[in-house]
Amino acid sequence: MAEIRLENLGHSYDGGTTYALNPLNLTWKDGNAIALLGPSGCGKTTLLNIISGLITPSSGRVYFDGVDVTESDTARRNVAQVFQFPVLYDTMTVSQNLAFPLKNRGISKDEISKRIAEVAELLDLTKYLDERPLRLRSDLQQLVSLGRGLVRKDVPAILFDEPLTVIDQNFKWTLRGRLKELHRVTKHTLVYVTHDQTEALTFADEVVVLNEGSVVQSGSSADLFLQPEHEFVGFFIGSPGMNFLNASITNGLVVLNNQEIGSAKSFGGQNLDSGSVRIGVRPEFLTISNSNGLPVQIDRVENRGGYQLAHFELAGSKTIAKLSNETKVASGQSANLVFDQERTYLFRESQLCGRLVSKVS
Amino acid sequence: MTSTTTTKGVLSPRKKKASLPWSGLMFWIIIAIWMIPVAWLVLMSIRPSADILAGLEIIPSRITFDGYITFLSKDIWYGAYLNSLTYSTLNTVMSVTVALPAAYAFSRFSFAGDKHLFFWLLTNRMAPAAVFLLPFFNMYKAVGLFDTNLGVAIAHMLFNVPLAVWILEGFISGIPREVDETAAIDGYSLPRFFIKIFLPMIRSGIGVTAFFCFMFSWVELLIARTITSTEAKPISAAMTRTVTSGGLDWTLLSTAGVMTILPGILAIWFVRKYIAKGFALGRV
Numbered sequence: 001m002a003e004i005r006l007e008n009l010g011h012s013y014d015g016g017t018t019y020a021l022n023p024l025n026l027t028w029k030d031g032n033a034i035a036l037l038g039p040s041g042c043g044k045t046t047l048l049n050i051i052s053g054l055i056t057p058s059s060g061r062v063y064f065d066g067v068d069v070t071e072s073d074t075a076r077r078n079v080a081q082v083f084q085f086p087v088l089y090d091t092m093t094v095s096q097n098l099a100f101p102l103k104n105r106g107i108s109k110d111e112i113s114k115r116i117a118e119v120a121e122l123l124d125l126t127k128y129l130d131e132r133p134l135r136l137r138s139d140l141q142q143l144v145s146l147g148r149g150l151v152r153k154d155v156p157a158i159l160f161d162e163p164l165t166v167i168d169q170n171f172k173w174t175l176r177g178r179l180k181e182l183h184r185v186t187k188h189t190l191v192y193v194t195h196d197q198t199e200a201l202t203f204a205d206e207v208v209v210l211n212e213g214s215v216v217q218s219g220s221s222a223d224l225f226l227q228p229e230h231e232f233v234g235f236f237i238g239s240p241g242m243n244f245l246n247a248s249i250t251n252g253l254v255v256l257n258n259q260e261i262g263s264a265k266s267f268g269g270q271n272l273d274s275g276s277v278r279i280g281v282r283p284e285f286l287t288i289s290n291s292n293g294l295p296v297q298i299d300r301v302e303n304r305g306g307y308q309l310a311h312f313e314l315a316g317s318k319t320i321a322k323l324s325n326e327t328k329v330a331s332g333q334s335a336n337l338v339f340d341q342e343r344t345y346l347f348r349e350s351q352l353c354g355r356l357v358s359k360v361s
Numbered sequence: 362m363t364s365t366t367t368t369k370g371v372l373s374p375r376k377k378k379a380s381l382p383w384s385g386l387m388f389w390i391i392i393a394i395w396m397i398p399v400a401w402l403v404l405m406s407i408r409p410s411a412d413i414l415a416g417l418e419i420i421p422s423r424i425t426f427d428g429y430i431t432f433l434s435k436d437i438w439y440g441a442y443l444n445s446l447t448y449s450t451l452n453t454v455m456s457v458t459v460a461l462p463a464a465y466a467f468s469r470f471s472f473a474g475d476k477h478l479f480f481w482l483l484t485n486r487m488a489p490a491a492v493f494l495l496p497f498f499n500m501y502k503a504v505g506l507f508d509t510n511l512g513v514a515i516a517h518m519l520f521n522v523p524l525a526v527w528i529l530e531g532f533i534s535g536i537p538r539e540v541d542e543t544a545a546i547d548g549y550s551l552p553r554f555f556i557k558i559f560l561p562m563i564r565s566g567i568g569v570t571a572f573f574c575f576m577f578s579w580v581e582l583l584i585a586r587t588i589t590s591t592e593a594k595p596i597s598a599a600m601t602r603t604v605t606s607g608g609l610d611w612t613l614l615s616t617a618g619v620m621t622i623l624p625g626i627l628a629i630w631f632v633r634k635y636i637a638k639g640f641a642l643g644r645v
């Protein structure tokens with residue numbers, strides 16, 4: 001249980017030619033559940049391994065509760081880590097495997113068996129305690145691996161590296177629920193790597209989105225959804241992802257398809273008087289109306305049960321609007337598109353730079 | 362989207378291989394053919410020399426244990442036998458001990474020239490043993506290892522360590538790096554992890570490696586003979602000295618042959634479980 005602070009932390013596997021992880025600064029509050037979300041190869045595992053001490057970073061420092069642990073070895077850091085695929089010692093039974101992380105640390109026998117019983121109970125492993133792990137199904141094996149990560153109480157943090165990959169879909173939900181419950185009770189600082197956005201958004205207090213070795217945004221699920229700071233976040237989070245439309249600004253007015261749709265309001269003090277810009281708007285914040293709006297031709301309507309998706313082309317980009325079931329819309333019809341201006345953002349060089357506001361006449 | 366969810370990640374149990382018809386019978390026929398010379402040797406070892414020379418007899422008419430009695434009572438025989446056992450065992454232990462950390466290093470770390478070193482180790486095995494006769498003879502005379510079991514064991518390491526490193530590297534690479542990392546996370550130092558977790562995990566690999574080291578050392582004749590004279594003479598050298606004034610002692614020679622096969626059979630028997638597993642997993 002500790003606050004984790006990463007300062008200018010970067011790592012290169014090849015001595016500085018390419019960086020698997022570009023220098024980053026992050027602070028994770030004690031007791032938070034943090035999700036690291038990003039596509040394959042973006043450096044998630046690298047970051048976890050640096051925190052647990054398996055890798056010494058090429059640059060930057062790691063602090064646990066303000067104490068610099070960058071040079072400490074794994075044993076001293078005492079972090080628990082669970083890998084993507086089950087790592088178990090087949091020469092030992094399940095219960096010996098669970099006892100293993102405790103044994104080395106001078107914990108009494110009674111305490112060890114108590115902890116094993118608790119963890120086994122939590123993960124539904126009680127009836128397998130005396131089996132050899134390799135005899136078990138792979139998802140059960142992974143449960144044992146999870147158990148090994150959870151068995152120690154005094155750890156500053158627990159790191160999970162895509163722990164549910166090999167677990168059956170249905171059980172995944174149950175297990176995620178239990179992990180969340182466990183986290184609520186124990187208040188461990190929990191770092192959870194995943195490339196599944198639902199998993200990240202439902203599980204974590206704070207989601208860190210990584211792409212190509214850089215943090216593109218870090219914040220609550222709501223932040224990431226409502227105000228993505230980078231095109232990648234808009235595209236990667238949400239289903240379907242954010243729509244991006246090429247537009248231009250003249251005299252502070254945003255022009256899309258030769259039609260003014262509003263004024264540009266700058267966020268970071270950037271000059272948004274003229275030039276090209278990309279409009280980013282989530283399908284959830286597009287509606288159609290009969291009266292006014294941007295005329296579009298609906299290509300296809302897809303009914304998804306609780307809602308419907310209208311597909312159409314706008315300014316040369318395929319665009320999707322997520323509409324309620326009450327909206328009357330059919331394939332092939334023309335409609336007028338209305339932007340929710342509060343949630344229509346402007347991006348330049350993939351970075352958020354402003355949003356749309358009503359035209360000031 | 363459809364509402365069906367696919368269940369993935371659960372491995373289906375390994376399919377059983379279809380069995381070849383008659384495979385049981387075939388197996389025994391092959392075993393029988395293979396056993397003929399061995400059985401012949403055993404039969405010869407319990408028949409008097411005169412009978413062996415007299416002619417073909419499937420069922421021996423006279424049985425004698427003179428061969429075995431001589432073998433086990435004459436120092437020149439059982440002594441040589443013990444020598445061979447000693448240096449082969451010594452060599453096995455030393456080769457595996459040296460090869461384990463080396464194989465681990467090759468598998469887990471990359472260091473300057475590792476690829477070349479690995480290849481060079483293997484090329485050692487490509488030179489015929491005869492190439493090394495002279496240097497060994499000369500060196501051993503100088504340092505006092507000549508005619509000692511330790512000397513033979515060390516000489517055989519030149520060939521066995523590369524082989525052992527190669528076999529073990531395959532087994533070690535079959536174990537994911539995460540195993541090492543998990544142990545480090547659990548607070549185990551490298552030496553403790555190596556002894557408590559890693560060695561048990563690659564025990565079949567060690568079994569296979571030990572088997573190969575032992576067998577190589579056991580059957581190697583040229584070097585073992587050259588660098589010994591009387592004290593550490595191997596059994597194979599003793600076997601060339603069966604010509605007595607009364608001619609060739611066929612019985613005794615066959616007895617020595619049987620005794621020489623014995624450790625091989627025992628070695629296979631003890632590691633059979635590991636070998637089957639080892640050949641499947643490892644690279645051998």
Ligand SMILES: Nc1ncnc2c1ncn2[C@@H]1O[C@H](COP(=O)(O)OP(=O)(O)OP(=O)(O)O)[C@@H](O)[C@H]1O
Pocket residue numbers: 013014020038039040041042043044045046047195
């Ligand atoms: N031991 C290593 N040596 C060299 N390069 C490495 C090593 N481990 C990872 N990399 C590289 O560093 C980058 C980041 O890898 P990392 O394993 O951290 O990604 P990841 O986000 O965990 O991906 P995944 O979702 O596939 O697990 C990748 O480009 C990878 O090829």
Ligand SMILES: [Mg+2]
Pocket residue numbers: 044045046161
């Ligand atoms: Mg990874």
